[in-house]
Amino acid sequence: MYETYGLLIGGQWRARGGAGVIEVTDPATGEIIGAVPAASAADVEEAIAAAGVGLKAWRATPAWVRADVLHNVASLMAARSEEAARCITLETGKPLAQSRREWSLSLDQFRWHAEEARRIYGRIVESRAPGGRIEVSHEPVGITAAFTAWNFPAFLVARKVAPALAAGCSIIVRPSREVPGTAMLLIDCVKQAGIPDGVVNLVVGHASTTYDPIMASAAVRKISLTGSTAIGQQMIRDSAATLKRVSMELGGNAPVLVFEDAQVDQVLDLSVPVKFANAGQVCVTADRFYVHETLIKPFIEGFTARAAALKLGHGLDESSQMGPLINQRRVEAMEKIIADARARGGRIEIGGARPPGQNKGFFFAPTVITNLPDDSVAMRDENFGPIAAITSFNSVEDVYARANSSEHGLAAYVFTRDARRMREAAARLEAGMVGANSYALATAEAPFGGIKASGMGREGGSEGILDYMNVKLTQVVV
Missing domain, CATH: 3.40.309.10 (Aldehyde Dehydrogenase; Chain A, domain 2)
Known part of the structure; x- marks a missing residue:
């Protein structure tokens, strides 16, 4: 099931990566079920460059048009539910009923954030200056990167891609190596929905080739992670050099x-x-x-x-x-x-x-x-x-x-x-x-996230999209 896709860079699927291949195992049998191309550092750099090109087009796209595209994504996902459920089950081992529910919750993220794209509200603040007006508005933060865990290979990707696209950001998705096929299938739905080339990119690979280029790039302005507390702490340290915004959904107990x-x-x-x-x-x-x-x-x-x-x-x-x-x-x-x-x-x-x-x-x-x-x-x-x-x-x-x-x-x-x-x-x-x-x-309608060692930031709800936006103040004096 992996031959159709691969790496998605600049709107094109690539069957080869610069770092060989990664084998995928069915955890219920321990048997290898396929292999996917592994991205090299050069592949990731290309993805960052493509995201920069895509960002220019997508952030200029009206919110109502972005909303229509996200609704298209959800419709395409709904049509591929059984295919997706089987893929989730083969990669994670969870029962089909749970996989179907995960895919359903994943497309909910696109439906919800499609409507949130139409509700990116600013506000007017009374100015002290005579004839003045203070305008508070929101703008996309820029290129974002999503690192996701293996336990919910569709839902975790959707919960990051949907708000990023709703906000007008481009995104690079780096899913877990254990479950790449599910992410590929979901991202293909995004690609087919009418999004400009480069807005969404997908790279699969080892940390040594995929992590460092993203964290070192000043062009990448936000990181979103679902993973362990230890990895989150390392990402926060590494993001400091370029002052990236971070959202961390980490461990629980x-x-x-x-x-x-x-x-x-x-x-x-x-x-x-x-x-x-x-x-x-x-x-x-x-x-x-x-x-x-x-x-x-x-x-x-x-x-x-x-x-x-x-x-x-x-x-x-x-x-x-x-x-x-x-x-x-x-x-x-x-x-x-x-x-x-x-x-x-x-x-x-x-x-x-x-x-x-x-x-x-x-x-x-x-x-x-x-x-x-x-x-x-x-x-x-x-x-x-x-x-x-x-x-x-x-x-x-x-x-x-x-x-x-x-x-x-x-x-x-x-x-x-x-x-x-x-x-x-x-x-x-x-x-x-x-x-x-x-x-x-x-x-989708509720803000998801933790405190203490469980992370920072929220995914979902009206709060979720704000993590992908900058606040801008404009003082207008006539």
Whole structure:
């Protein structure tokens, strides 16, 4: 499926890159499913130059025309939904139902930002000067670059490309090497929608050839990353030389507070599918559950029973409910978390190893751990896998302190039927996003992002497009 595309530079697909090829693996089987051209530093420099040419045309394009193009992108994406879902599943391993939902959420980004392009409002401020007027307007920041992770290969690209195009920017997309085909398919929809050559470019390659040219270029004015906190910190340091604007959606370690008035079965019906979606490889997934002591026994029993009932298998099998991890490194990371849990007296209620009979691919069983101290790896760090750590609490003050003890602050969740407590939790939990009786945070109409070590900037909502724009003040005196 990779032969049709390749690198997109200046509006043309290239079947060859200057740095050889990169092989792509199906994580459910461990088998190679194809190869894509790897960009050299010279290829990336060409992409930057092409983005400069595209920028001149695109920023001069009226917002209503840009909006029409983005709507065209969404329509083209809708027509290719099944093709895209299969590609997402082959590259990530997630079940087809989850891949279809990801593609649907991705095209939502283009629909939403198409309308936001028509709503880039300025304002008038009264001037102190007689006969004067202060005008505040917004302009595209310029050439942007997007670095995306592998866990949502369509959605993460869409969430950066759509606002950049709506704002009038050109963009260079550098997707994860594990999942290049999905990005290529999405970018082809953008290309076919009527966008000028050079406005959108795509390069796939090793960090040594794709990262340095972009970060060193003074022409690239903004960087958007979805990745780990460590990579984000490095990008912030590297962007300082050219004073690039940065948006960082980094790691998470979401706490879930289940208060004594919550309905256990309702919480479990929501929590278990969310926890094990994409094999737990989701930055906003629930990692650590703090359950009131009066509910802890039925909560653990119910969670464990539901996790045990999940069917693991290849994502192309419509009956599969959970697929593999993305690679062997993630399997080894899970094993380290389990080893730490055992060493600290944790109880493995279910899972904790590769599932029996799964000799191919990178599967790891749905896992539930209890009786862990707060400084254990499973409680302290983002596990980014199918591991749920469950503990109890009896003090409201104590549970807020424990929930906020993480260096991360991306998402947090609370389950209660008390409206006052919902508002209290939303105010006291240190996170960029709080879900009250819901895990639905990643929608086009809502600003997505975190605080603390989880990053800065927002994607989505009316706030998202502003990260791709400069504010200009004009003082007019007649």
